[in-house]
Amino acid sequence: MRNRSSPSDSEADYGQLGHAEVVVMTVPQDDMGSIAGRFFQACPGGLRRDVQDVGGEYRSVIGLPGGIESPLMAQVRAEAGKTKLVAGRGDDGDTLGTGTVLVYDTAQFPAHVAEKYHQFHDDMLDKYGLDPMGGIVMTNDGNAILREVDVSHPAAKNMIELSRAQDEEVGDGTTSVIILAGELLGVAEPLIEKKLHPTLIVSGYMKALEDAQTLLKELACATQCSTQVVHMKFLFVATLARLFPRYPVDLEHPEVLPLFGTLISDLAIKAVKTVCIVKPDGRKEIDVKRFAKVEKIQGGELTDCQVLDGVMFNKDITHPRMRREIRNPRVVLLDCPLEYKKGESQTNVEITKESDWEKLLQQEEEEMRRVCDDILKVKPDLVITEKGVSDLAQHFLMKGGVSVIRRIRKTDNLRIARVTGAHICNRTEELQDSMVGTKCGRFKVNKVGEEYFTYLTECQDPKACSIVLRGATRDVLNEIERNLQDAFAVARNIILEPLLLPGGGAVEMELAARLSEKSKSIEGSRQYAYKAVGEALEVIPRSLAHNCGADVVRAMTDLRARHAATGNAHIGIDGKTGKVADVKVLSIFDTFAVKQQTLRTSIEAAAMLLRIDDIISGISKKKRDDKPSAVMGADDETFGDSRDG
Numbered sequence: 012m013r014n015r016s017s018p019s020d021s022e023a024d025y026g027q028l029g030h031a032e033v034v035v036m037t038v039p040q041d042d043m044g045s046i047a048g049r050f051f052q053a054c055p056g057g058l059r060r061d062v063q064d065v066g067g068e069y070r071s072v073i074g075l076p077g078g079i080e081s082p083l084m085a086q087v088r089a090e091a092g093k094t095k096l097v098a099g100r101g102d103d104g105d106t107l108g109t110g111t112v113l114v115y116d117t118a119q120f121p122a123h124v125a126e127k128y129h130q131f132h133d134d135m136l137d138k139y140g141l142d143p144m145g146g147i148v149m150t151n152d153g154n155a156i157l158r159e160v161d162v163s164h165p166a167a168k169n170m171i172e173l174s175r176a177q178d179e180e181v182g183d184g185t186t187s188v189i190i191l192a193g194e195l196l197g198v199a200e201p202l203i204e205k206k207l208h209p210t211l212i213v214s215g216y217m218k219a220l221e222d223a224q225t226l227l228k229e230l231a232c233a234t235q236c237s238t239q240v241v242h243m244k245f246l247f248v249a250t251l252a253r254l255f256p257r258y259p260v261d262l263e264h265p266e267v268l269p270l271f272g273t274l275i276s277d278l279a280i281k282a283v284k285t286v287c288i289v290k291p292d293g294r295k296e297i298d299v300k301r302f303a304k305v306e307k308i309q310g311g312e313l314t315d316c317q318v319l320d321g322v323m324f325n326k327d328i329t330h331p332r333m334r335r336e337i338r339n340p341r342v343v344l345l346d347c348p349l350e351y352k353k354g355e356s357q358t359n360v361e362i363t364k365e366s367d368w369e370k371l372l373q374q375e376e377e378e379m380r381r382v383c384d385d386i387l388k389v390k391p392d393l394v395i396t397e398k399g400v401s402d403l404a405q406h407f408l409m410k411g412g413v414s415v416i417r418r419i420r421k422t423d424n425l426r427i428a429r430v431t432g433a434h435i436c437n438r439t440e441e442l443q444d445s446m447v448g449t450k451c452g453r454f455k456v457n458k459v460g461e462e463y464f465t466y467l468t469e470c471q472d473p474k475a476c477s478i479v480l481r482g483a484t485r486d487v488l489n490e491i492e493r494n495l496q497d498a499f500a501v502a503r504n505i506i507l508e509p510l511l512l513p514g515g516g517a518v519e520m521e522l523a524a525r526l527s528e529k530s531k532s533i534e535g536s537r538q539y540a541y542k543a544v545g546e547a548l549e550v551i552p553r554s555l556a557h558n559c560g561a562d563v564v565r566a567m568t569d570l571r572a573r574h575a576a577t578g579n580a581h582i583g584i585d586g587k588t589g590k591v592a593d594v595k596v597l598s599i600f601d602t603f604a605v606k607q608q609t610l611r612t613s614i615e616a617a618a619m620l621l622r623i624d625d626i627i628s629g630i631s632k633k634k635r636d637d638k639p640s641a642v643m644g645a646d647d648e649t650f651g652d653s654r655d656g
Contacts, residue, residue, distance in 0.1 A: 047090040079114045087114075157189070166620055173616050177608060182500020184609040187551060191609060194550040195617035198543040203621075207536055213618040215533075215540025220614045222529060223522050223544070224607060230518060230580055231510040231603045274316060275491075278478055279498035281318040285476045287506060295507055299499045302426055302475035307488040310460050311481030316491075321430045321470040323477045324423045326416050327456055327463035330405045333414040335456040340392035342431045342448035342467075344424055347438060349382060349394075349408075349417075350401035351375050376403060383407035385439040389447050393454055397424055414454070416465060429475035430467060501602055510603035515583030515594040516552025516570070518606060523548040524574040544614065552584050561589025 075081040079098040088096065095111045157171045173192055174185045199212050286302040289295055306323060328335065362368050383404055386394060393414050400417040408415050419427075428435055433448025452469025478495070482488040505511070512518045526545035530538045549567065556566040566584060569591045573579045583599065585592040594600075 047087045075114060081114075084114070157185075165626060166623075169616065169620065173612055177612055180612075181504055181602075181605045181608045183497050183504075183602070184605045188609045188613050190550055190554060191547065191613040192616050194547040195544065195613060196620060198547045199540070199617070199621055202539055202543060207539065209621045209624070211535075211537055212540040212543075213621055215537040216544055216614050216618050216621075218533070218537070219526055219541045219544035220610060222526065223610055223614075226522055226525055227512065227518070227603065227607055227610070230521060231512055233509055233511075274314060275495065275498065278316060278318050279495060279502050282476055282478055283499055283502040283506060285318070285320075285473060288474060297503045297506060299503060301422065302429060303478060303499065304423070304426060304476075305478045305480060305492050305495065306464075307480045307482070307485075307492060308459055308462075308464075309482065309485060309488065313482060313491070315479075315481040317479050319466065319468050319477045319479065321451065321466065321468035321473055321477070322423070322426045322475060323464050323466045323468075323479065324419060325462055326419060326465050328465075329400055329415045329417055330409050333409055334392075334412070335414075337392050337414065337454040338452070339449070340451055340454045341390060342427070342433045342451055342454075343386060343389065343391040343394045343442065343446070344428055344431075344433045344435045344448070345394065345396040345437075345439070346398070346424070346435050347396065348398035348400075349379075349386075349396060349404040349415075349439075350399050351378055379403040380407060382439050383411070385442055387411045387413070389442050389444050391447060395419055395424065395427060397421060426475040426477075427467060430470040430473040432471075501605070504602040504604040508602075508604050511600040512603055512606050513581040513583060513594045514599040514601040515586060515592070515597075516555050517581055517583030517594050518601065519548040519551040520570045520574045520583065521580040524571070555584040555586060556589055559584065559586060559589030566591055 075083050075087070079096070084096075091112070096114050097111055098114055157174045160171065162168055162171065170189055170192060173188050177183075177188045178185050195216070202212055203209065282303045283297060283299060286299060287295055287297050304322065306325075360371070362371070379401060380403075386408065391413055393416070394408060395416045397419055398417070400415055405415060424435060427433070428448070430451065431448030432450040434446040436442050436446055450471040450473075451467045452471070453466070455466045455468070457464055457466060480488055480491055480495070482491060513521075523545040526548070527542055530542035530545070533541050552570055553563060553567055556563045561584070566589065570582065570584075573582045573591070581593055581595040582591060583594040584590075585594070585597060586599070
């Protein structure tokens with residue numbers, strides 16, 4: 012029951028509804044009628060006006076065991092009068108009308124209600140940006156935003172480079188590394204004002220980094236990479252909560268994860284596991300960039316996204332009479348043209364007789380026939396080449412029952428080789444039966460929208476794949492791809508190094524507490540810099556609490572108190588409610604590789620910038636005024652011959 016006050020002998024569970032409180036009371040069944048009567052007297056027309064919040068009106072909600080199917084509903088209906096009672100689902104908007112009261116199951120109340128009504132801070136939202144070419148970038152990925160920013164200050168350029176390096180190395184934590192590096196520089200300012208030499212500060216920072224990395228390994232817990240649910244949980248938390256924030260996630264019950272959550276997580280896991288190769292020495296190699304191609308096709312729905320057990324590419328067969336679907340095709344891959352060789356330089360041929368012209372054409376035809384006979388000798392069903400195919404070659408191959416695809420990209424050809432088992436041949440004379448790919452189960456050409464796409468699917472143990480993304484607009488597809496790339500990186504990190512750390516800022520708070528405690532044992536003024544690293548680490552949980560719309564001061568005070576005691580390394584911020592919680596119970600984890608790289612990159616970058624005391628420009632002021640582009644990093648070379656005149 013939603014009420015401002017509750018009887019002293021009742022148990023109350025408080026949650027947040029924007030600015031209003033939610034109170035769940037344990038009410039004796041005999042008193043249910045009178046309680047319901049008072050509720051509807053206080054909430055005429057399905058609204059509740061609170062005197063303390065001037066003019067504030069809030070939707071009325073009731074929590075009952077079993078929800079709308081509860082046996083107590085008869086007593087509630089008797090008191091409701093004309094007020095409409097509707098089952099609450101956690102996604103109800105304000106369009107239900109003013110004469111409506113939502114009835115929730117107490118098993119889901121107030122969690123779902125709080126999720127629906129809680130007012131999140133707008134820092135969680137996406138950002139619009141304009142790239143240098145005038146295009147629109149809609150994203151909340153730190154690296155994607157910063158790489159479009161045009162800056163002139165060397166330190167700012169260096170910070171942007173941090174984000175790019177983090178993205179290339181581990182694929183996630185691009186925003187965290189910028190925030191942490193900035194905070195590390197911020198906490199160093201008071202030390203410099205106290206005349207502490209930058210060398211001493213850097214020495215303290217590097218000592219803190221060394222100890223922090225040791226503590227990280229102690230806090231890390233191993234995970235079984237074969238556990239699909241574990242992957243799904245941390246992948247969703249790491250990347251997708253920000254992509255689809257309107258869909259709440261109950262990680263305690265992964266079977267009720269939102270449809271989009273399970274779909275995108277499965278895409279990332281399946282793609283990374285597909286391209287994973289185990290070397291003879293037991294080392295794992297995962298090259299997502301080369302062998303997991305994302306194909307974005309505008310139109311359709313997000314639920315149409317899939318990972319193919321093979322590859323696809325935007326090509327059609329060269330002749331309309333060639334077969335468009337083949338079961339268990341024999342695939343030949345070529346890196347040579349199937350057309351007569353043209354002269355490298357300008358060639359003039361003088362012909363005096365008609366028979367000489369016929370001989371010239373005949374020689375050309377015989378050359379093509381010989382090339383096609385070399386191909387048909389290995390009995391292929393499908394020939395794919397990176398170069399061109401002449402009309403004559405198409406004719407001979409079509410008569411031999413072969414489908415041909417031409418001018419394919421080199422990267423696509425490498426992926427096809429991985430999924431079909433074929434070897435790319437550079438000369439048709441060298442073709443052997445062992446070079447033919449036989450692992451593909453189905454070749455088919457489909458028309459999607461206005462384009463033709465070739466599918467090579469149902470492959471045996473494919474070591475490459477294509478991820479097909481469908482979406483309404485180009486911006487949506489681009490943002491899904493950016494978040495999917497983050498998910499790829501998280502899955503790759505976990506498979507290569509199966510270690511997890513508590514998320515939600517718990518690790519940073521634990522490191523801050525331990526470094527602050529250990530700083531007392533360090534002699535000299537270096538301990539101030541050492542302790543400053545611990546203070547800087549608190550920026551991560553502080554930012555999380557701020558983004559959730561929580562009371563930042565109370566949350567941080569609570570976290571400091573809990574982490575001061577031992578055994579609370581898994582206490583952090585719940586990103587849904589902004590409350591301090593056990594992140595292990597909520598299954599909120601970060602990968603060890605990302606945390607380690609974030610710490611290392613941010614501290615080393617801050618140390619490098621602290622060693623700089625001045626900026627020297629190699630361009631005169633007059634040139635800077637005349638050529639703004641020179642300050643922006645234009646390619647004005649001053650080396651070699653141009654410098655020497």
